[in-house]
Amino acid sequence: MDGKLIHIAINGEQYEFLVSTRKINGAIPPEETLATTLRERLNLTGTKIACGEGACGACTVLLNNRAVSSCITLTVECDGKDVVTIEGLQDPVTGELDPIQQAFIDYYAFQCGFCTPGIIMAAKGLFIKNPHPDRKEVEDALSGNMCRCISQYHALDAIMAVSEKLTNEGGIKA
């Protein structure tokens, strides 16, 4: 692993990182987490670190379309994979929000908003896997995302509205 270059697509952009155990300026140590790489090296600070041990979901991103906790995912594990963060959901050309993002605005589905990016990414991962979840499936899929302000009721309403809309429109774009 020492001195190896890894390649990760993050929000559609290709990145190349040198992994090294030596203190080479800019090199990623093997123990660096994806959350740290995103936040500290790429300034993608929408991914939040709260518990640092995979229990709260605030750091959720998509790794090859699966929702994962980036605070317990090593960056080196992402070699050759696609990562999507909250910053990557919005259409980069039109600025149009992802339907889940828009629903969170329309349904007032957050309070402090610190956990919101993680919840949206977990919901995105669910929709990719299951485009028509029922409320119980959404509840279970988000059970690893904690919200201390208690926006869960509104967040579920928002996600169910997206589910119903997608059911009518035939699915979600990965």
Next chain:
Amino acid sequence: MSSREKVEYRNIGKNLVRADAKDIVTGHATFFDDFKLKDVLYGYRLGSPYPHARITFIDTSEAEAMRGVRAVITYKNVPAPVDQWGLGLPPAIPILEQVVNYVGEAVAIIAADTKEIAMEAADLIKIEYEQLEPVYYSQDSAKPEAPQLYPVFPGNKIPDLEISGEKMMTSLHRGDVNKAFEECDIIETGTYTYDKFGSPAAIEPPGITSFIHDGRIQLYGTIQAPHTEQMFFQIKSRMPTDVKSFNVGGSFGNKSCMETTASYCSALSAATHRPVKMFLTKAEQLLVHDMRIGIYSESKVGLKDGLLHAAEGTVYLDCGAINGVGQIQLGVGLGEMQVAFGKCKNWEVHGDVVMTNHVQTASVRGFGGQEIKCAFMPLVMKAVKKADIDPLEFCINNFAQTGDGWIWRDSHWYDCKEQDYSHVMRTSGEKFGWKDKWKGWYVPTREYGNKAVGVGVSVHGNADVGEDQAEAYVRLEGNGDVYLHNSITESGMGQASNLRKYVADVLDIDAAKVIVKGGDTTIAPYDFGPAGSCSTLTTGEAVTRAAEDARRQLLENAARNVFHCTPEELTTTDGLVYMLSAPENRVPWFGCLDAFGLTITGHGTWKSDYSKSNFCIYFSEVEVDKDTGICKLLKVLVGTDVGQIIDPATLEMQAQGGFGAAAADTGMLEESVLDEYTGHVLTSNLIDYKWRPFNEFPPFEFNVEEDHPEVSRFKAVGFGEISGAPGPASMMMAISNAIGKEFCAYPAHPRAVLAALGKA
């Protein structure tokens, strides 16, 4: 609903997309750890492994020699001026001491180029301790023979307090209790505790960066209320302090002081002459950050004709090893008892703020009231049960109304004004189905198999809705922009956005046109901040008055410079001024100003007024498995009357928010678990410190009414802080009714329920 007429406003009362909504959902909102400061160092605290111990040897030389380490501070070398600062209130506890008083109390603080280096350096510090006997519970700590924590606080009791001209009420003396008890039909006594030190545990951990520069302290942090932080920090440091906040990832009153973390960063900054940042880990947040206080109550209550008539007893507020607001919490809590039992005129309750070797505590939503209520309400309800009175009727008949009153935290009497919550209590009971579900005291609502279901109710009110001072400036620009300067932050309540509505409705513009410049003491005037549910009324009215002042000046300018009439003949809509008699001729604001480029600034204030409380009624329906002792919340209904709804969606979420942050869920779920053998708190992560996840929420109903009391122009009072406060006591009642006997153990563990059933 009230007979008072409801006014339709352009903005108030309607949902408004938050100003920061798009930033929140796209990840662009700036929270503390997203903010980068040049030349910052990273701080770390090495905590004591013992709850009570004297440091007999400490050697930091290896740590100091480590590359990347910039400062190592122990009790031996606290730099000036921080060596003169104090923690607690009065600020008498040095920030680092030879004797440590809780597990995790800092024995050394380190600043380094990275947090990892600081943590590695901490491992190199050699320390030897002499262990001392600890004391964990206030009822033990208050005894004369108890181990003593601090020489400056003999008897482990914090002295009474006078601050900012207020003498804090730590004991409550009203009427003639002895005579009143002689008049009572029913008398009950009992000892109750609410002392599991829940953690508000905001999803974003607390963090501070401090920089001492040119004789001033600059604090950046996860700060709920910048001016409150400034006030408390200036008391402790006696240095001018500037405070800047960001989007705050939840606070629940718990990011108001952060006195140890802020002091440690400041000490390290004083030593290094660089900004020093500490962003706590979740484990640090759950183990050593400010916890909820504990309450021990040994009391006697008496009923007469269905009303609480007399109450006496002793209340110990367990403030742990450090607390900077305990006397205020005691005063607020004793005040709130008089709100819930507004008909009782005879009180003799002695209170003490008692220190223990059990972490540190500080401000948390509920702020004394939730905790004392949880310990006091079950005793009152025990008497109500003896009198065989329906508890809902008891709550309706006893809650303070206009004509009643209370002694508030500042030791002054306040006549209760503009208040009658009986209507919303009754409609909430109807919506919950109380009449059908209530089968009598200690009688289950229904039983099936090994399960029994019970219902419970409790109430809460807090006159802190008019708490402390608020001030605002509203600036009108010629181009129609409107700036609101107030130090409000956004920590989840939506207040920074909702305050725009007050300004907008005064100026008759869309709320989205108002730009809020807050969260920074250097650009905004004093505001106590969104605490105690106060900002809806206090900041709201200050903002309203500032907008009214700006509007008045605008119309005076327009009358003088353009229309040559009296200001009363003019009005403004959507950035245009016109005569009421000729609305077709409209002049933009810039045409009304004295000269190009000049602006108009209005000023508004609010001064504290504790003469009205807010209100919450909480109904719980709980299923108890009588074989396992497991309790399940089947349904919750929360009712309130907020005077005037400012933002329906925000309000509903504040009501739902009552589950979290060590509020209602301390009834059946949340606690910090203390290992009494080692003094360690064991609940250091989100598996051990149980929260309610997405798939464990019960059906929730919200019943909100609007009585439009004459307390301000827009007649709104805040609600959020208390939305969960009556929850735990209502759950104790529900469990009691389900199992057929009195039950009160926070939280309701299966083992406690089984013990009550004689099965454990």
